[in-house]
Amino acid sequence: MTTDRELKDAGEIEAFIDSIDTFLLDCDGVIWAGNTVFDGVPEALNYLRSKGKRLLFVTNNSTKSRASYLKKFQSLNLHATLDEIFGSAYAAAYYIAHQLNFPPTKKVYVIGMSGIQDELTSEGISSVGGSEDDDNLSDMADMASIKPDPSIGAVLLGFDLNINYKKLAKAFTYLHHDEGVHFLATNSDLTFPAGGTVYPGGFGTGALLAALSAPLDRKPVVLGKPHQTMLDVIVNKYHLDPQRTCMIGDRLDTDIAFGQHGGLKTLLVMTGVTSPKKLQESDIQPDRFIQGLANLKA
Amino acid sequence: MTTDRELKDAGEIEAFIDSIDTFLLDCDGVIWAGNTVFDGVPEALNYLRSKGKRLLFVTNNSTKSRASYLKKFQSLNLHATLDEIFGSAYAAAYYIAHQLNFPPTKKVYVIGMSGIQDELTSEGISSVGGSEDDDNLSDMADMASIKPDPSIGAVLLGFDLNINYKKLAKAFTYLHHDEGVHFLATNSDLTFPAGGTVYPGGFGTGALLAALSAPLDRKPVVLGKPHQTMLDVIVNKYHLDPQRTCMIGDRLDTDIAFGQHGGLKTLLVMTGVTSPKKLQESDIQPDRFIQGLANLKA
Incomplete structure (x- = not known):
């Protein structure tokens, strides 16, 4: 039964922590819900740091650079460092700069907010688009102004x-x-994950991506969870040993599947979207689960 | 062989015309290419009218109302009447007004240009959205302003x-x-059909539709070719006998398939996108084909 896999006993928790060097952490549902940090989480994070563990907060939010995502941590009185933040905008910039063999004479055309271009700039990649193109075409005839650009x-x-x-x-x-x-x-x-409280509009990046993909006979490389390219970037940058790396998250189909496909250890927290019933019925099963991140500190 | 089905002989052409009461005509590739009307087409259209045939110009262009599409005909010195124009914006308005049992207290939320709202108004349907919402949200927090509306x-x-x-x-x-x-x-x-000359941007309604459909577990009813709902609207409005109605177009997978699914006669013209080779190799075969619409007038 799944109950065997609950991480509860203090000795077992210590042994689990000892077996891991790097924790990849999802944020919403794990660290906080909306703008409220879960009780005991700051202490648990500091406890892991005190034991020499590397923490990486992995987020799909592409509107913010690492620097600006760090401000969210600070606004919640949550300690973190720039090196601990790993967002999908940064993952994309790192991938282009280090894994694509991208020619220095070429530019990236960006659809997105300032976080993406900030991260590209920080990795030495030239870009155009973004807010420069916030002014739309003024009429149908202007479509003729859009041309291929070598x-x-x-x-x-x-x-x-x-x-x-x-x-x-x-x-x-x-x-x-x-x-x-x-x-x-x-x-x-496809939608925002914030449980309907922050963004009732709910219309996410995947929906915009569907518009762009539909008329093309091409599929994108995606640098966010649960796509493995994001994990490849993380493993490549930090030279991680998958066996000693643990993905902690609240979603089976994204966080846990993401960790498992990459050969990582996985730990589910019950403070987010996954109910005990959902866990029991799912095909995707984490190595272990725990009531909340706070429980990692005995 | 397909050559048997070429409509060429004057007697055969007359017999074919006599067997039909209503001609549904695609425009681009049949009547004109871009902004150039094919030689002999105005005469052929007038010839069909002189024989008492009803003509319906069927277009997927949803940016224009019938009135504004008629202006395109006039700007090309091509005679047509409002009743002969059947655009997808009008088809949608007619469908809502006559086939959906749409409550008079309800409104239609429109994404689209003025043609759509003009047609809804002409059918007595209230609408919101369209150009009223051209001003975007000003920041992420504004998303909270978007709420369900009964x-x-x-x-x-x-x-x-x-x-x-x-x-x-x-x-x-x-x-x-x-x-x-x-x-x-x-x-x-998914893209504009104008052969790349008018709209190199090329990004069509279907791409926007993909964005909206992606996060929804729902599929839209589509009021344009080759979707049969459009043909249902036409048949319903004009009480057509499918056996005595002919779809004329230049595209096998849209125009000809559209006519065939509705049980209409189909006539392919070779003045558009279909080459003789493509016609020979295709699974979709029209009843007859003809070099150009002009050839209908002996």
Whole structure:
């Protein structure tokens, strides 16, 4: 039964922690719910740090750079460092800079908010688009102004509150005209995961991605959970040993599946979207589960 | 062989015309290419009218009302009447007004340009959205302003050059919150059909529709070719006898398939996208084909 796999006994918890060097942590449902940090979580995180564990907060939120995501931690009085933040915008920038052999003469065309271009700049990658293209075409005849551009080497799509026709048509044109142009996305979440409280509009990056993919006969490389390319980037950057790395999350189909596909240990917390019943019925089973992250500190 | 089915002989052409009461005509590739009317087409159309045939110009272009599409005919010095124009915006308005039993207290939320709302108004249907929502949300926190609205009875999506996050999030919210809200689209063309000359951006209604459909577990009713609902509307409105109705078009997978599924006679013209080789190899075979519409007049 699944109850055998609950991490509860103090000795077992210590042994589990000792077996791991790096913890990858989902945030919403694990560290906080909306804007409320779960009781005991700051202490548990500091306890792990005191035992020399590396922590990486892994987020699909592509609207923020690491620096700006760190501010969210600070606004919640939660200690973290820039090196501990690993967002999908940064994952995409790192992937382009270190894994794509991207020519220095080429640029990335960005659909997304400032976080993406900030991360590209920090990795030395030139980009265009983003807020520069917030002004839409003014009429149908302007469509003729959208032309292939040989200086574009990749299109990177993330969440963009200022999505418009010009951005979609430009990205489509670059990708449609030249198969050599890389097609990348920061994440593919169809809706916002914040439980309906923060974003009732709910319309996520994956929906914008569907618009761009539909008329193309191409699929993007996605740099967010649960796509393995994100994990490849993390493992590559930190030289992690998958056997001594643990993914902690509240979602079976994203967090836990993400860890398992990469050969990591997995730990489910019950403070998020997964009910005991859902856990019992699911095909996706974590190595262990625990009531909350706070329980990691005896 | 397919050559047997070429309509060439003057007597055969006359017999074919005599067997038909109503001709449904695709425009681009049949009547004109871009902004150039094919030689002999005005004469052929007038010849059909002189023989008492009803002509219906069937277009997926949802940006224009019938009145505004008629202006395109006039700008090309091509005679037509309002009653002869049948666009997907009008098809959607007619469908809502006459086939959906749409309550008079309800409104349609529109993503699209003025043509759609003009047609809804002409059919006595109230609508909101469209250009009223061209001003986007100003920041992420504004998403909280998007809420379900019980006065919305349908969401109708057509091509919208001013597509933005607010429109997509509103439409998503209405459709996601209440399964009773009808989900309609004027057409599902992924790209513009104008052969790349007019709209190199190329990004069509179907791509916007993919964004809206992706996070929903629902499929839209589509009021454009090749979807049969459009043909149902035409048959319903004009009380057509399918056996004495002919669809004329240049595309096998849209025009000809559209006519065949509805039990109409079909006539392919070779002035558009279908080459003789493509015709020979295709699984979709029209009843007859003809070099050009002009050849209908001996």
